[in-house]
Amino acid sequence: MALSRHDNLAEEVETRLDELFDDNDGSLEGVEAGRSLEDSPLRELRAIVLSIDWEITDEAMTRFIDQVDRLRPSYQEDRLLLAFLQLLRPLGKYIKANKGRCLPEAIQLLNSVYTNFEKVASADAMPREQKKKILMAEVVRFKELKEQIAAHHGRKTPQGAANALSPPRTIGAGAQTVALSRADLAFLVSEVTQVIRAEFDALRSELNTLCGAR
């Protein structure tokens, strides 16, 4: 009897979950199809960009800059593609110098410039004007980032520290922000308060230990 109840419950849960999370098109093949770079000179650069997406290390960033430099002669004849590489190099240098402290927009821009570089480099049939448009959009974003960095460095420490945290954000809704329900918000505020309290307690006890050790 108990077993049959359990089976019914499991069945009911699984059916409900299948309805909600049916994921037939979430396979690797769907995403990676048609993007093989087996024989492309960009293969190595793409691998490095992907690894940067997971972790920014000195080694990865040095490899990135080296690889950009290595690719330059291959695209010497095409000023448009060369311009993409000219955007990638300073981005790599900035991220290498600042790592975890760099503006998140820099990593996003590096990804975007690389993706569009790959797109433009491999789309022989794409009209030159369209390629130019894509490049110009990245140049504009690059200039905006430069201004952001300059403004960021111009700030004094207290204000800079206050800005160290990005505001809470809702992911996936694009520019739209959907309000949380009051109950969810209240719950979150209490959770965050407790987390901060716990971190301070941990810090305090660490300080006490350090003071005691002197």
Added chain:
Amino acid sequence: MAFVNLKKKEVQVKVVYYGPGRGGKTTNLEYIYSKFNHRIKTEMVAIKTHGDRTLFFDFLPFDIGKIKGYDVKIQLYTVPGQVKYNATRQLVLRGVDGVVFVADAMVVRKDKNIVALKNLQDNLAAHKKNIFTIPMVFQYNKMDLAAQGIPLLSYDALERSLNAQLKVPSFEASALTGKNVAQTLKKIVSLTIASLQKELV
């Protein structure tokens, strides 16, 4: 222990995505949110530092509707993976009902996975919970990196180093592309609800 409100016939189930830093815990929730938001109709909250790392936790609540007459609400959390945020990890585990351990399949991360798993065991013990009895699923993430020539641990090697004793369900996955993200979620939710059956039936 799940929060069961007998009067309102409501159950809240807390699932925590745990694992080493930069392993893909937040990416799991981001994928779930972006892919299924039209069905689960919710919002995701993520609080990050400048380097885009998780500072406190990510939070994704959603309802799965009525099961055995109870309104079942699932709350997905991630913890910050960086070693220094252990107090936060411990706190997020309070009241946890099920755990997804997101392991990093990169060869260079083998030791970090083991350290994080041991940390999970210790932090669960602090809440008087046992890693051997709590509903748990392993997700071996970043399998997409194999195509880029990045050395990865094989499924068997990951099973041997992490799951030899626990023997819980496991999935090879790519949180970035979505491979097996939904399957991992479905498995942990069904295992967790099954473990709560006494309260529900």
